[in-house]
Amino acid sequence: MSLRSTIQSTLDLGFSLLCLGPLTVLFWRGTFNAITDIAFRDLPTFSSRWYPALILYLIGTTMKILVDLTKHSLRSILINKGPCLQSFSSMILVYLDAFFGVVMWVGGFNLLYVFPGLHWYGLTGVLLVASSILMVIKAFNSTGSVPLGISTDEFENVYNPNNYFGTKFENSCSYKVILDTIFSYTVVHTLVICCWWGMWELENRYILFPCEITVKDIQAWDSVIISYFLVFVVVAINNSVKEMREEDGQFSKTAAATFTAFLAFLAALNFWRGIWSLMDFYFFPSMSLWNNLLLSHVVGFLGTYIAGSSLTLTQSSEKDSNTPDFLSFQYWSKYGACGKKNQYEDLDQHSETTPLVNEV
DSSP: OOHHHHHHHHHHHHHIIIIIHHHHHHHHHHHHHHHHHHHHTTOOSGGGGHHHHHHHHHHHHHHHHHHHHHHHHHHHHHTTSOHHHHHHHHHHHHHHHHHHHHHHHHHHHHHHHHTTOSSHHHHHHHHHHHHHHHHHTTOGGGGOOTTTBOOOOOHHHHTSOOOTTOOOTTTSOHHHHHHHHHHIIIIIIHHHHHHHHHHHHHIIIIISGGGSOOSTTHHHHHHHHHHHHHHHHHHHHHHHHHTOOGGGOHHHHHHHHHHHHHHHHHHHHHHHHHHHHHHHHHSSTTSOHHHHHHHHHHHHHHHHHHTTOGGGGSOOOOOOOSSOOOOBOOSHHHHTBTBOOOTTTTTTOOOSSOOOOOOO
């Protein structure tokens, strides 16, 4: 790797870890906690939450599907329009995508609190079953998210949403795109939610909690340290895993890719868990709850939008690429911090699917 590429990658990773990642978590924290408070304020027990949780999950899933289909439909209409109209439309669609993504996750998490509940065997079972299915259908990389994966708000990124089979209106029948989008959210993305819920609650209640000192800010830093360590491990081994050849054996390649994908998943989850907890302690702690959550929501969205990466707030799922790449945080290298990128340099490179945007 050249010195220039190393500098670009370092800048990208630093920006993701220190800016875009925290802003993404900030938006999700404000939105997630606000929706939870509205929906479940008068329902103190998990068993009483199943109905509003189901409604939230169905609304979130339905709206995510509709937003993605709208993006597909508007692409051909907006592609030759002015930048102002494109930017305004993108902002509205990305905001709706991000907001209803949170709605879907709030509903999914609370349904899982109802069943199977918070016993260690239930959490472990959900994690193992969901992870196994995602690996079998080759979609486990969808469990990754910031800081190892970000997405910029370019027209092609916004109006070419990810789906499992990679169908588009331009080259597939409309019903195939619709069915693909439905499958991507109702099956693949739901399994991603199950993975995150299982691992998140295992750490909260069984893995990290016994080792944590439950006083202010100590409880948060363990996940931050774990996530930063795992991020650098994934960065260090990513190229080696990508460059494995057929001579190394298919089993070895699959095992290495699966292991790295799981490390990327743990890195993302602990990053979210740690930063979220730190924000609970340090993001204007004297402010009233609702003002705090509203400010978190607004600052998170506007911060990522101004940075040109609000698409990072959204959650989508797709099939794993045949050549796995667990790092997708190009930012300065795209916008030319170390020289402008040649817009034609990727024309001769073909990939099976669009690179993964985030997550949970």
